[in-house]
Amino acid sequence: MASEKLIGRITHYFGKIGVGVIELSQELNVGDTIHVVGGDRDFTQVVTSMQVEHQEIPKAKAGEAIGLKLDGAAKGDDKVFKVIG
Numbered sequence: 558m559a560s561e562k563l564i565g566r567i568t569h570y571f572g573k574i575g576v577g578v579i580e581l582s583q584e585l586n587v588g589d590t591i592h593v594v595g596g597d598r599d600f601t602q603v604v605t606s607m608q609v610e611h612q613e614i615p616k617a618k619a620g621e622a623i624g625l626k627l628d629g630a631a632k633g634d635d636k637v638f639k640v641i642g
Contacts, residue, residue: 558642559640559641559642560640560641560642561592561638561639561640561641562583562638562639562641563582563583563636563637563638564581564582564583564584564585564591564637564638564639565579565580565581565582565583565585565636565637566579566580566634566635566636566637567579567593567595567631567632567633567634567635567637568580568622568633569633570627570630570631570632570633572630574626575626575627575630576624576625576626576627577593577624577625577627577631577635578622578623578624578625579622579623579625579637580621580622581617581618581619581620581621581622581623582619582620583619583639584616584617584618584619585604585607585616585617585623585639586604586615586616586617587604587605587606587607587615587616588603588604589603589604589639589640590602590603590604590639590640591603591604591637591638591639591640592637592638592639592640593627593629593631593635593636593637593638594635594636594638595631595632595634595635595636596632596635598629598630598631598632598635600627600628600629601640602627602628602629604625605626606625606626607623607624607625608623608624608625609621609622609623609624611624
């Protein structure tokens with residue numbers, strides 16, 4: 558069974574384009590699976606691309622704020638977990 562590790566939180570969500578800004582407390586790579594949870598929001602997705610300052614990046618480090626196209630709606634302070642296993 559998969560486990561999860563808290564890796565950050567949503568700081569902003571742009572509903573028209575479906576992009577969330579995630580402030581990371583752990584690293585994240587393209588290809589990782591994330592789980593977004595908050596209020597009535599609860600969805601899992603694979604990270605297919607992410608950006609910092611409008612530049613595509615393959616991985617992000619703790620402390621960075623990244624832009625990520627999300628499969629579902631999110632709100633500020635929603636928690637972001639990395640699915641492990």
